[in-house]
Structure formats: structure tokens, C-alpha cells
Amino acid sequence: MGGIVDGRHAVVTGAAQGIGLAIARRLAAEGARVTIADLDGDRAEAAAAEIPGAAGIACDVTSEVDVQAVADRALGSGGLDIWVNNAGVTKDASLRKMTLDDFDLVVGVHLRGTWLGVRAAQAAMRESGGGSIVNISSLSGKFGNPGQTNYSAAKAGIVGLTKAAAKEVAHHGVRINAVQPGLIRTPMTAAMTPEALAATEASIPMRRAGEPDEVAGAVLFLASDLSSYMTGAVLEVGGGRGM
Template identity: 70%
Template sequence: MVGLLADKRAVVTGAAQGIGLAIATELTAHGAKVALIDLDAKRAGEAAAQLGADAIGIGADVTSEEDMRAAADAVVGAWGGLDIWVNNAGVTRDASLRKMTLADFELVIDVHLRGSWLGVREAAAIMRGKGGSIINLSSMSGKIGNPGQTNYSAAKAGIVGLTKAAAKELAHHGVRVNAVAPGLIRTPMTAAMSAEAFAATEATIPMRRAGEPREVAGVVAFLASDLAGYVTGTVTEVSGGRGM
């Protein structure tokens, strides 16, 4: 399986830690060259250095049209093209409807939904007519909703709509677009949950455990590969059965 993604050129956003870093690591392990994009340029560079010579780190704000264009141009300049783009960057600002501020609602929508849309647009412009795979990270929160996450759940549901519309638009150009919807995964983001809230959520999972970032990364690697050559417009749940 080492050569599953041999000679493929990939971008992963939000790649300095958590699921994004696990995805970058998995793609590299299967032979891809990977650009790790993160708001924290220093951490992106450090993470890329750990992955070896076939990885580069790029500092970029996924909500910035200029930053995303520059990042895409940098990847094409370095490797001559692009085959895989993974929109993973995200943030949370959880609060009840009564307490959530407009600023926190807009931030979460912008990073997840605007960021994914900008990524899809940049990737599609490069891949159109040449082929490629775009993978957007949604969430089970976008399917079943979570109290205190009206912003996050709305953004992640929006990513599903974005994925399906883009998949229909780009299919005849040879570009596949799919989404992955993780459930409860052990990441720095979920580490901020209280022990009680984490345990309560874990108890709702048929497999009776939280997932690991590498388990999400494996699904992304499959969707990025030629093994998924006839797969587009799908949402793959990586949730241990939660929400089925």
C-alpha cells in the first residue's frame, strides 16, 4: 500500500495538528508529496519537517482569498500541479444560542464553510480537465446537530451541500469531490471538552469508544486514491456508528 498515492501532489489545510496532521502523515506514508497549510506558519513548517523531504509547510488563512490563491500557486510552483486537496481547517466557539455572540458564529462559519469553498475553488481551477480529488471534512454534528454548536453544526451541514453541488459541477471535468464526517475523535479540539461531556458522548457510540485521527486519515487516503475512482458526491461517516 506504500505506493497507493505515489507521485500524487496534495494539500491539507489545518494540518499542523490533530486530524489534519494525521491526514498529511497518512498521505505521505502512501507516497504523496504533501503541502501542510495552517494559520500558524511556524507549526506548519515544523510538522512538515517531521514528515520529510516530500512535505512543505505553508502559512495561510483559509478565509483569505489572497492567501488561498498564493498557497495554491506555491504548490503548483513547487511540484508542477495538484492532485489532492483536503479542506480540514476548523475552529469551535461553542455556546448556547442565548450566549453565542455574532462574532463567534461568523468566525466558525467563515473558517469551515468559506474556507472550504475557497479551497474547492482553488483546487478545481488547477485540476479541471486534468483530474483530481477534493475531500472536505464535515462532521456528524452537521448531520445530527449538537447543543451549543449551532454555528459548528450549521457550517458542517453546509459543507455537505457544498460537496454535493461541487461534485455535480466538476464530475465531467474529471474532478471528484467527497466529504468525510468524523464523529467523536481524540484531538486537541475534543480534549477541551469536560471529562463528563466526553464520556456522555462516548456512551452514545455503538462501538463504545472515541475514534483516533488516523482512522479518519485512512478514509481520506482511500477517497484521494484511484481505488475511489468512481466515488464522488458522497459523505463517509467515520463515527463508530454514532448517528446511524
């Protein structure tokens, strides 16, 4: 029996580890042929080797040429049905200490990278009759985090981008939605002190951090026909934090 995205081709950026890898695995488990695109091509290929039918490719999401190459490769291998803009980076610092380079890097990877992904994916999907794009924002983009003016700005921008782009392409059968994860157990949260992690978990109504696969479940829903009448929506996956 096939999965809910059986036979579809999915691209997930920044998927060599963490949330992106969980998304790639979940989509593959439900029948999708997955392309893992990551800045580290070797890690992308290694991750893909563990997922049946998956492929890994190097991609700098801030590069128009790289992003278009991934879209073209997907089209050449049978089509593009699902595109997940997940690639991200953090360079946290206070306003007083944050450098212009750190601001530009984070905004570039998240916001420019998502825009390039949306632009390339929707063009490909319009040719084939439709598809689903899922952008990964963050609850940091909803209520802001001290020391993350770059990250919070970029993640808030992804919400605006999602809604504007969704309005442009809805009549072409292309749906664009976003997911806003909260505190999720990843290598980034593993670097937190036990005290900081406990304090953050105490602020969450569900009193725990989420798991990458819980974000992947929301992405799978938006990627599939289960959400066929949804576009421009933003799903929070944060245990009730910030509600």
C-alpha cells in the first residue's frame, strides 16, 4: 500500500541533518522520491544513501544558479511535486555585538534562500500542473528572541513571503505554506546548557522540547493532498509556546 505522497518527487534543502533530514525521511517513508540538497554535498550524499531511492546534491541556497540546477535536475528526473525550503544558519549576538556580515549571512540563507527556492519551484510546478511548497519559518519570527535580530527578522520575512507568493500562484495549482517550529531537539538545542533548556521547556505549555519528526509530520501534511485546500497558512509546531 502506497503512502500519502507516493510517486511524487520532493526536494528538501538543508537536509543532511536535523529537521531537514527528518523531513526527508518522513516524505520518503510515505512514498516520495527525495532529493537532499545541502551546502555540504558529501553529507547530502551520505544522508541520501540511507534513504531508499533518495539522491544527494550540493546546493548553496543563496546561489541562483545552484537552486535552479536543483529544480532542473528534479524536472529532468520525472517532475517536481514538493519543495521544502528548510536550509538555515544561526549567528546569534546582541545588537551591540552583531556584525553586518553575521546579519547578512543569516538573512541571506533564510530569506534570500527561501525566495530563490520558491521562485524556482513554482516555475517548475506551474509547468507540470501544480505542487506544494513548504517554507520553514520559526516561532522566533513570531515573537522574537533576544540575540536573534537577524534570525527573527528573516523568519518573520518568510511568513510574509509565503503569503504573498501563495496569492500569486494559487490559480496555477501551486500551494505555498509555512511551518513555524518552536524548541526542537537538534544539534543547536544540544548546545544549550541544561539550565537554559529547562528554563525554556518550563515556558512551553506542553513542558517539553519537540522532536524533529514532529516538525516533519506537519510538513508531510502540507506537502500532501490532506491539505489540498490550504495555501498561505502558517502552522505552529511549538507545544503551545507563544500562543
